[in-house]
Amino acid sequence: MEGYKSFLFFLISSLLLGFALVIFVLVWVLHYSDGLAWNGDSAEFNWHPVLIITGFVFMEGIAVIVYRLPWTWKCSKLLMKFIHAGLHLTAAVLVIIALVAVFDFHNAKKIPNMYSLHSWVGLVVVILFMLQIVVSIVVFLIPTTPVSVRAALMPVHVYGGLLLFGGVIGTALMGITEKLIFSLKNPPYSSLPPHAIFVNTLGILIVVFGGLIIWIATRPDWKRPPEPTVKEHSSYRETSIPPPEYSKTDKSDVELNSEAARKRNLNLDEAGQRSTM
Amino acid sequence: MEGYKSFLFFLISSLLLGFALVIFVLVWVLHYSDGLAWNGDSAEFNWHPVLIITGFVFMEGIAVIVYRLPWTWKCSKLLMKFIHAGLHLTAAVLVIIALVAVFDFHNAKKIPNMYSLHSWVGLVVVILFMLQIVVSIVVFLIPTTPVSVRAALMPVHVYGGLLLFGGVIGTALMGITEKLIFSLKNPPYSSLPPHAIFVNTLGILIVVFGGLIIWIATRPDWKRPPEPTVKEHSSYRETSIPPPEYSKTDKSDVELNSEAARKRNLNLDEAGQRSTM
Numbered sequence: 001m002e003g004y005k006s007f008l009f010f011l012i013s014s015l016l017l018g019f020a021l022v023i024f025v026l027v028w029v030l031h032y033s034d035g036l037a038w039n040g041d042s043a044e045f046n047w048h049p050v051l052i053i054t055g056f057v058f059m060e061g062i063a064v065i066v067y068r069l070p071w072t073w074k075c076s077k078l079l080m081k082f083i084h085a086g087l088h089l090t091a092a093v094l095v096i097i098a099l100v101a102v103f104d105f106h107n108a109k110k111i112p113n114m115y116s117l118h119s120w121v122g123l124v125v126v127i128l129f130m131l132q133i134v135v136s137i138v139v140f141l142i143p144t145t146p147v148s149v150r151a152a153l154m155p156v157h158v159y160g161g162l163l164l165f166g167g168v169i170g171t172a173l174m175g176i177t178e179k180l181i182f183s184l185k186n187p188p189y190s191s192l193p194p195h196a197i198f199v200n201t202l203g204i205l206i207v208v209f210g211g212l213i214i215w216i217a218t219r220p221d222w223k224r225p226p227e228p229t230v231k232e233h234s235s236y237r238e239t240s241i242p243p244p245e246y247s248k249t250d251k252s253d254v255e256l257n258s259e260a261a262r263k264r265n266l267n268l269d270e271a272g273q274r275s276t277m
Numbered sequence: 278m279e280g281y282k283s284f285l286f287f288l289i290s291s292l293l294l295g296f297a298l299v300i301f302v303l304v305w306v307l308h309y310s311d312g313l314a315w316n317g318d319s320a321e322f323n324w325h326p327v328l329i330i331t332g333f334v335f336m337e338g339i340a341v342i343v344y345r346l347p348w349t350w351k352c353s354k355l356l357m358k359f360i361h362a363g364l365h366l367t368a369a370v371l372v373i374i375a376l377v378a379v380f381d382f383h384n385a386k387k388i389p390n391m392y393s394l395h396s397w398v399g400l401v402v403v404i405l406f407m408l409q410i411v412v413s414i415v416v417f418l419i420p421t422t423p424v425s426v427r428a429a430l431m432p433v434h435v436y437g438g439l440l441l442f443g444g445v446i447g448t449a450l451m452g453i454t455e456k457l458i459f460s461l462k463n464p465p466y467s468s469l470p471p472h473a474i475f476v477n478t479l480g481i482l483i484v485v486f487g488g489l490i491i492w493i494a495t496r497p498d499w500k501r502p503p504e505p506t507v508k509e510h511s512s513y514r515e516t517s518i519p520p521p522e523y524s525k526t527d528k529s530d531v532e533l534n535s536e537a538a539r540k541r542n543l544n545l546d547e548a549g550q551r552s553t554m
Contacts, residue, residue: 115469117454117480124481159495163488170447170484177394177451181458192392203394204401207447211440218436 001070002221011069014212018058021209024202025053032195033183038101040108042183047101049175055094056168057206061213063087064165067224068216077227081141088133095126118174125167132160162214169210176203278347279498288346291489295335298486301479302330309472310460315378317385319460324378326452332371333445334483338490340364341442344501345493354504358418365410372403395451402444409437439491446487453480 001007029036029046036050037043066072066084106113114123139145139153180189180199187193216222278284306313306323313327314320343349343361383390391400416422416430457466457476464470493499 112467112469115467115473117450117457117477120477120481121450121484124484155496159492163491166443166447167484170443170450173394173398173447173451174454177454178458180394181455190389190392192389196392200394200397204397207398207401207444214440215436219432 003219004070007068007070007216007219007222010212010216011065014061014065014209014216017205017209017212018061021053021058021202021205024198024205025050028199028202032198038104040105042105044101044108045105048098048105049172049179051094051098051101052168052172052175053206055091055098057172057209059087059091059094060165060168061209063091064161064213065216068222073224077224080224085133085137085141088136092130092133095129099126116174116178118171118178121167121174122171125164125171128160128167129164132157132164162217165213166210169206172206173203176200280496281347284345284347284493284496284499287489287493288342291338291342291486291493294482294486294489295338298330298335298479298482301475301482302327305476305479309475315381317382319382321378321385322382325375325382326449326456328371328375328378329445329449329452330483332368332375334449334486336364336368336371337442337445338486340368341438341490342493345499350501354501357501362410362414362418365413369407369410372406376403393451393455395448395455398444398451399448402441402448405437405444406441409434409441439494442490443487446483449483450480453477 029043029050033046034041034043036046038047063084066087067080072080072083103113105111113119135153136157139150140157176199180196184193184196189196306320306327310323311318311320313323315324340361343364344357349357349360380390382388390396412430413434416427417434453476457473461470461473466473
């Protein structure tokens with residue numbers, strides 16, 4: 001891997017920051033707010049930020065970069081796909097519980113649902129996230145899906161995943177803004193009490209975490225290398241679609257020259273011919 | 278250009294949406310709010326969303342994709358750099374006026390400054406945006422900057438630009454959230470009056486605009502083709518750095534085969550050897 005030390009720096013920073021996010025949100029609800037419970041009160045609402053930040057920010061962030069971990073490059077692509085999908089599905093379950101918590105709290109307190117921009121953007125993000133999961137399972141995990149369909153949808157899958165991750169972060173920032181305005185009355189948010197400084201800092205850390213994850217995910221040098229050539233050839237044979245680059249190349253040459261393979265692989269990526277996320 | 282029709286669809290959609298954003302924010306402040314003035318009152322505050330959405334969202338969005346317009350590919354790279362920088366500088370002026378408007382309004386009304394997460398993230402984005410402009414002028418516009426420095430900083434420049442654009446959108450969404458909570462009291466935001474529906478819709482359109490611009494900016498097929506080979510060679514000669522790919526290639530071949538040139542050019546981009554944004 002080119003720039004391995006730089007990769008390690010970004011990976012460790014994002015992991016530390018990810019754990020810090022979870023600790024920050026727990027301190028927020030347990031120390032500055034009313035704790036966690038399932039009682040229709042603000043302690044039930046508190047599950048919303050805890051589960052969103054744990055599942056939709058931290059876990060999603062890891063899911064986005066899981067193919068980039070060089071220690072997993074010896075594992076089969078299928079195993080990595082299952083881990084990638086598993087992280088997304090676990091995040092989806094946490095997100096659903098987070099939504100139930102906030103709707104249940106609103107209903108118990110007779111607070112209207114779905115009026116704020118946070119809720120509008122959030123609902124769009126959740127619906128598109130669920131759609132992305134279903135489409136991706138059909139396209140990238142069911143073995144009979146033609147390679148041409150996978151190739152056509154890969155750029156949309158990758159872009160959609162990163163856009164949704166960015167959308168989650170934007171929605172979380174709006175949620176924090178709303179919650180601090182509503183819950184900080186005496187002293188008010190505008191007097192910037194420790195509670196406000198602490199949660200604003202959480203917001204800034206969420207943005208930095210998002211920036212690190214998207215940087216890692218978009219460096220071409222840090223992509224998972226291509227699958228072994230024989231397998232790639234056979235999968236193309238099954239679907240009777242000629243491999244776009246390898247067909248012109250001597251197989252043993254590709255297997256021996258991993259740098260050449262990496263460069264060719266980047267070309268495949270550009271055409272969306274290879275699954276990297 | 279590969280996928281020209283698709284490019285046109287995304288470009289026209291984003292332009293229409295960009296103009297719609299400006300119209301929406303004008304209708305917001307002129308019809309639903311207190312209009313525009315410079316009087317220390319809410320009409321002065323209103324310059325803040327108008328100038329941010331016009332300068333920091335719409336104009337910035339166009340600046341991000343200006344190299345992608347195939348009709349400009351006959352223009353010199355230097356001219357396009359000036360247009361790119363000019364759009365950013367114009368946006369920077371509008372953003373500064375937008376900040377003055379909100380600080381002036383706060384001071385006149387004795388509202389504290391810089392307490393909300395919107396203001397924290399917003400200030401970080403503005404500082405990094407100004408820093409990006411200064412560094413980019415030094416690195417990419419001053420002719421004596423070595424190509425190796427340009428190459429090293431290009432991926433950071435491109436990523437930083439897109440991240441800042443995303444940061445602007447996230448900050449704008451928090452700003453809309455704050456403003457609707459503070460200004461809608463009777464009827465309240467939670468009762469979702471037409472004012473709230475209209476401005477929530479503006480928020481959703483900002484997100485869609487951001488998604489379209491980043492899609493256009495990140496499609497490899499829609500990048501500006503490389504500069505004429507002779508020029509490229511001579512600029513490498515000046516700095517005594519060998520061109521990474523062309524050195525192995527017959528020059529006339531490159532000039533004749535534009536598709537091959539485009540593919541090689543993608544390799545240059547990966548190494549940050551070419552300025553594309």
